Amino acid sequence: MDIQEQVDLAPYNSFGVSQRAAFFAEVQQASDLHQAREFVASRHLPIMVLGEGSNVLFIKDYPGLILYMNNKGKELLPGAGMLRAAAGENWHELVIFCLQKSLYGLENLALIPGTVGAAPIQNIGAYGVELEQFFVELEAFDLKTGETRYMSKSDCQFAYRDSIFKQDPGQKLVVLSVSLQLSQQPTPALGYAGLKEALTGEEATPQRVFDAVCDIRRSKLPNPKLIGNAGSFFKNPVVSRSKYETLCRAHPGIPGWDTEDSDLVKLPAAWLLEQKGWKGKQRGGAAVHENHALVLVNKDNASGEDIVLLAEEMSSSVLQGFGIALQTEVRIV
Ligand SMILES: Cc1cc2nc3c(=O)[nH]c(=O)nc-3n(C[C@H](O)[C@H](O)[C@H](O)COP(=O)(O)OP(=O)(O)OC[C@H]3O[C@@H](n4cnc5c(N)ncnc54)[C@H](O)[C@@H]3O)c2cc1C
Known part of the structure; x- marks a missing residue:
């Protein structure tokens, strides 16, 4: 090396x-x-x-x-629908590979930038689907002991944009490969309203779901190759139902989504930021995307410090306006 x-x-x-x-x-x-x-x-x-x-x-x-x-390799495993991919493989290429092999489930996760090895770190998710639904195990190298470990779904402690790896700031574990269980039958997941709408009146084949997801993403999110960004900068906050009811009285129309826990409600961070007028705002070389208040962009040769200062200003305005502390999704190094 x-x-x-x-x-x-x-x-x-x-x-x-x-x-x-x-x-x-x-x-x-x-x-x-x-x-x-x-x-x-x-x-x-x-x-x-x-x-x-x-x-x-x-x-x-x-x-x-x-x-x-940058380790490479994708292989089908003996069990029906099982496959393993090396950490350095590109995630979107894996989604395409699965479609070509008639292995279904990952279509909603198309076009998420990044590698296979990073996918479990924040349990990537989009359009109502998360990695953990397909995850079987991963192989990791332990930098402290020099040993290779196999970690199951429960070992990884997946949650919304979270896993045990995010509580590993000293970087003890390096993911080497990930094994997934996919379906040999199409399993369209159309819970996300925009996706369902895009496919109205046609059969939701895996290829059509994949295409629709790619179209929605291309129309909504800036391409990092053209303008620097890291997708959503903040996580959607989760609050207690009683806090949500108080917020509804103070801010009629505030959206909220039910979660698996009936006492908790998830709020769209983008809506909160939009109410505080952040869309399109610029500080130095860093800016908030014109069409998406959750996406910070490197508009004009921004430093990391410029971007983080803008993010801090945004989160303190949400704290003041709604009493909600936003958490960053992006890892600040
Ligand atoms: C335009 C855009 C849209 C996005 N949309 C989404 C989305 O819809 N859903 C979503 O979940 N995310 C989204 N993201 C975020 C990003 O794509 C994912 O978090 C992705 O998994 C990051 O992959 P990466 O290889 O770039 O990881 P990196 O950014 O390189 O690393 C991210 C973290 O993972 C760790 N890591 C990376 N590889 C390994 C490994 N092999 N072993 C151990 N730790 C590792 C790093 O140390 C770091 O802490 C988006 C980003 C962009 C730019």
Whole structure:
């Protein structure tokens, strides 16, 4: 494994912010991780894993070793509908691969940027579907012990945009591959109103669901290749039902979605931010997208610090206006 020094991270994060990694190496196989482990241990350096950098914001130079996951491989496993993909595979390409193999379920998760290995980290989700519905197990390398571990769904503790990995700031575990169980029968999930509407009057075949999801995403979300962003910057907040009822009295029309727990209601962070007038606002080089109050963009050579200052201003306006503390979905490094 080739370990480079003082590498500019701009090409490796979807915000396109320029910070440096003291050390940077590409992981192509599991054995590279033994070398990485020895390298950081001997120099007492921090270590961080990076996929396609579509859910991170660098606000400072990174003083340790960044491992860029680029191990490849997709294989069908013996059980019906079972497959395994290496962490460095592109997620959207895996969704296409599954469609081609007549394995269904991932269509609603089409076009989510990033790698397969990062998908369990925040239990990626979109249009009413989450990774955990298909997840069977993952293989992870433990940087503390040097051992390989297999983790089941319950080990991963998946929740809304969350998993055990998000409580691992010291980066102990590196995901090497993910195994999924898909369906051999089409299983269209049309719970999301916009998707159902897009498919009105036609058969919701897996290919049509995939196409409709891609169309909706392309029309709503800015392409990070054209303007730097990391998708939704904040999570949708979850509040108690009594808090939601109080909010409804103070702010008639505030939307809320039921959750699995009848005492909890999820609110759209984008609506809260829109009420505070954030759409299209700009601070330095950082801005809020014109059409989507939840998406922060690198409009004009923004630094990570510019983006995080804008995000802080936005979340404090929501705290003042609604008494709700927004949590970031993006990992700030
Ligand atoms: C335009 C846009 C739209 C988006 N839409 C959605 C959406 O609809 N739903 C959604 O859930 N997300 C969405 N995202 C966020 C992002 O696509 C996902 O979080 C994705 O899983 C990140 O993948 P990545 O490879 O870029 O991870 P990175 O950004 O590189 O890393 C994210 C985190 O995962 C860790 N990590 C990455 N790989 C590994 C590994 N192999 N082992 C251990 N830790 C690892 C990193 O250390 C970091 O903490 C969107 C982002 C963008 C830019």
